[in-house]
Amino acid sequence: MHEWALSDSVARAAAAVKKEKGLKTVSAVTVVLGEVQDIAPEVFKENFDELKKSHKGLEKTELKIETERAAFDCNNCGAHFNFDRSKLPHETAEDIHFMPETLRFYITCPKCKSQDFKISAGRGVYIKEIEGEK
């Protein structure tokens, strides 16, 4: 699964933060998964729970997962809008799953039809919080 690489990056980021902050263990990591990339939370967690074993101090880290609705700002007319991921054709949905930026080849601003907009929320994966003990 391609998700593996992203789970792995979360584990590595948590290990790096642990080192930087001088933590002994990381008790929890909160990640936010965006609607655009649409990573399956179960798969993500499964991978993480396997990967964390190879990082000292992360063996018992709990992965908390939140999801975020996608939001777009039109660069042309300023409109804010959302989208309905379930309406994408399968192949398009897959492309966006791998490369979220390709989303912009398939959707347009509902107000002015521009293809030039910013993904202001819900793009991919980010870490919201890392909790640990010194």
Add this chain to the structure above:
Amino acid sequence: MHEWALSDSVARAAAAVKKEKGLKTVSAVTVVLGEVQDIAPEVFKENFDELKKSHKGLEKTELKIETERAAFDCNNCGAHFNFDRSKLPHETAEDIHFMPETLRFYITCPKCKSQDFKISAGRGVYIKEIEGEK
């Protein structure tokens, strides 16, 4: 003076906001002048006070001017830094006055020497507040 064009853009922006918000008059506009572009506040105000006369409802607008220190974030190492504008050679200082982005051809991150950084504050001119009566 080149400042004229920027003062003019502030007057036009205020007139547009007045219209959009249905204001009868604009009592005050607060602009922030950044250290990078280094616009002279007196010249800017002088131009504005002349230009406002040609916009209905702006004839009595007070221009409030604030200045903002420049701040940079290194894209390579993450360092935050400032600079000393007075140390720029005259010609360089002038180029940056006209085109603030050219700043990055002359200064580097003090920590890692990268020439790749973000101007996070104090670039040019922006409007902070527009006050008016309905």
Add this chain to the structure above:
Amino acid sequence: MNLDPRTFAISDRIKNIKKIYAVTGFKGGVGKSTAACLLALALSAKGVKTGLLDLDFSGSSCHVILGVTPGMKSLFPSEIQGLTPPEVAGIKFMSLAYFTQNRAAHLRGEDVTNSIIELLAVTNWGNLDALILDMPPGISDAALDIMRLMPKAEMIAVVTSSILSQNLAVKALEFCKNSGVKTLGIIHNFTRGGCETGEIFAEFKCLAKLPYDKNFEASIGDIEALKRTDVYAAVQPAFENLL
């Protein structure tokens, strides 16, 4: 509130420009700058009030082709209600190169946008019949910004016979169409005979066919020499569709 005032001035700054042509081609090295400069020279020679704006910041070439040295001590805009571009062979010529002291312009997209907005907000073009934009390759920040900030700009796409050029141009022109941007037509560069654009560009006008001219390179930087090249002669038919 954090409002950028500059964009509010742009429509005023370009209101006395009758036509704006964005010379693009999406691929690099197809001859965009060459076509943009020769078109501007040819228009100006005919007495058309012409401007030229080099928007390929990291590949600025127009000043080299026109043989001028941008800089405060040589050629520089004058401070008259903003910046009034100096004239080169009658062309009002604007470029970021005036302000770069011949250094490499390493600009991220956000900088490109900011520089374009700044140039458009402060440049005092006055009355122009035509403004030619020399675009960078790709559909990047510059192209997207011109589409939104100068919606009246029409595209002139320079293409070569290469499948690499034509593939990209077809896709990009489709994108322009979907974005409501008008394409005036195609300039075919480096031709070695008839119009080789073929079927693939059937819906677009062929504005001019520029031959490969092995002496062209030696004329770069010398306006009089440029005007004696085969390429300059071949640009002329484009006028029928301009203005």
Add this chain to the structure above:
Amino acid sequence: MNLDPRTFAISDRIKNIKKIYAVTGFKGGVGKSTAACLLALALSAKGVKTGLLDLDFSGSSCHVILGVTPGMKSLFPSEIQGLTPPEVAGIKFMSLAYFTQNRAAHLRGEDVTNSIIELLAVTNWGNLDALILDMPPGISDAALDIMRLMPKAEMIAVVTSSILSQNLAVKALEFCKNSGVKTLGIIHNFTRGGCETGEIFAEFKCLAKLPYDKNFEASIGDIEALKRTDVYAAVQPAFENLL
């Protein structure tokens, strides 16, 4: 906290790649993609474990030169610990084109950065002796991101005899030097005789001189035909300085 985890994985993903070469040239159309593809083909033909990454998102050309059709139903990476690129003539080949369904990639700088980070974070290259990067023109987001995310990448600059190409390359290589980036050397393209780069590039090695080959265009898309071109033959001397 809003922390992008992806950059933390990149050094791991490239740790088993011995050498990374960024084929650049700063100007468009000088032959970067041509040189990148032919170098990769030549390395792979010698049994060198080679990867090729097309980073010119809005001008993707490598798949066209190599004659492959990227897409889920034709050629696509496999999902093995991330995305493992498919092999083309033994080259592990990665491109945004797998995911674009042949549409124009209208990406702003921020999108380019995000896409590069995503590709670097999820691509499973495995062991490689050499990874060739096909760079877009300019010193834009892509070039700056490669400098910061792959600091071990060495530049190979493709230049032509044109003053337009050489002017830009000299300034850009100066920028690279100031940024601590190593330049392996120069490839001179479209030559018609001796090494014409001259004085201006005296401090850089001339890795190869590629002749202008009027039959080259007809070989695009056919790997066996590409390998019979004069350009392919001329790329070979570059090896002395690679690996």
